[in-house]
Amino acid sequence: MTTIADALTELGDVLARVADGVVDGLRGAVDAEVLAALAAAGRVRRLAEAVVVAASAVIVERDEAVPHADRVTTRYGCRNLGELVQRATRVSGRTAGDVVTAAKAVRQSTAPSTGEMLPAELPCMRDALIAGDAGLDGLVAVASVFRGSLVGREGLLAADVELAAAARGEAASWVSADELRAMAQVWATYLDPDGTEPVEARALRKRGLTIGRRGADGLVPVRAGLLPEVAAQLQLCVESVVSPRVDGAPLPGPCFTEPVQADGPFEAAADTRTAPQKRHDALAVLLQAAAASGDLPMLGGAAPTLVVQVREQDLATGLGYAQLPGDPEPISIAAARRVACSGAVQRVVLGAGGRITSIRTLERVFTHHQRRAITLRDGGCLIPGCDVPPQWCEIHHVQEHSRGGPTHTDNGVLLCWFHHRTIDTGGWQIRMIDGIPHVRGPSWWDAQARWRPTTKSPTVRRERMVLRT
Secondary structure, rough: OOOOOHHHHHHHHHHHHHHHHHHHHHOOOOOHHHHHHHHHHHHHHHHHHHHHHHHHHHHHHHHOOHHHHHHHHOOOOOOHHHHHHHHHHHOHHHHHHHHHHHHHHHHHOOOOOOOOOOOOOOOHHHHHHHHOOOOHHHHHHHHHHOOOOOHHHHHHHHHHHHHHHHHHHOOOOOOOHHHHHHHHHHHHHHHHOOOOOOOHHHHHOOOOOOOOOOOOOOOOOOEEEEEHHHHHHHHHHHEEEHOOOOOOOOOOOOOOOOOOOOOOOOOOOOOOOHHHHHHHHHHHHHHHHHHHHOOOOOOOOOOOOOOEEEEEHHHHHHHOEOEEEEEEEOEHHHHHHHHOOOOOOOEEOOOOOOOOOHHHHHOOOOOOHHHHHHHHHHHHOOOOOOOHHHHHEEEEEEOOOHHOOOOHHHEEEEEEEHHHHHHOOOEEEEEEEOOOEEEEEEOOOOOOOOOOOOOHHHHHHHHHHHHHO
């Protein structure tokens, strides 16, 4: 007896043989033949997705009818259906989540009283999925728009009929998943133009923050819908970091960093960052300040602490990679060094079999007393033109700890998040002379390349002014 899995396996074997001959043959095909093959492969993919969604829908229905211990996901050692789909199909976590969303939209549950098969939430889109007209992306595009909406059942079924017809190409040509999403949003607006909830309640229901996975460009996408008061608070905090001081009396004391005029007017310091880049760096400052405040809830028995893993040899030589928690993609050794400069370093020695043989924490973190003293001396980020206050700054080892630099007030200076991470590449240089920080700027800022004693502390500036008079 041939099972469903056997039939699909046989179909997969046939497709594998076809693909083996097609992939190389496409190079010599004309454009029309290549596009036809692309369209046909798309249909095969949509049909395969229909089987994946249908199987997941069956698991959803079965898991809802039994206790947690007897669920399919539990018996196969998975936390939820998304993890089960991910393991079985080897797709990404995001795609697995889309499969779960689609499965809930097309599943047909059984009425407990009569045993009657109840229709799916989107019955016509279900038919379009089975026919290979609407794939996973198209079904999710429609289901996600109406998920949690206040559209009644009658209106939802009317929209389902029209959207499935569009997916089948009955009105005009076939539409993409993005076009289906746009059409679904039009239907949702038409069926609920004013909304039956107050605006505040709807916003509260739709609020959210999503942190994605790192992409090929090395960036992690973040998507958010913030409540107005949360957005306003974030805006104020960001502006407190990125906005220049434009009001109030100038700080007393002499100016120790006179800018040099080149082709344009005098400027304190050129900042080539775009506005979005400045807001990103400001958010990093705020997150670090919040984590260091001690006011956040404990995580794993300790304050939320960023842990970067790196081999000791790699950190010393600057060659190799480092690892962030929960991220399979590595980061550079330079990034690990920047984190280590303002954090603790714990040396964990592993034996040949991987057993931990010793743990030792290197004393490289400035104490609270040292930080207060450095704050009194520096008064904020030392880079001229930077107005980040001292409580949001990090302490930078002028001479790197890995190269013998001591954790001493004569070797630590205040730098903001951005300038700490660009101190080796931004053209600014810092050195300590008799325990006093001196800064030398890039050539566009000071053509004479002089070392200048620098401070942002009003108290230190007043004292220096008194000594000079």
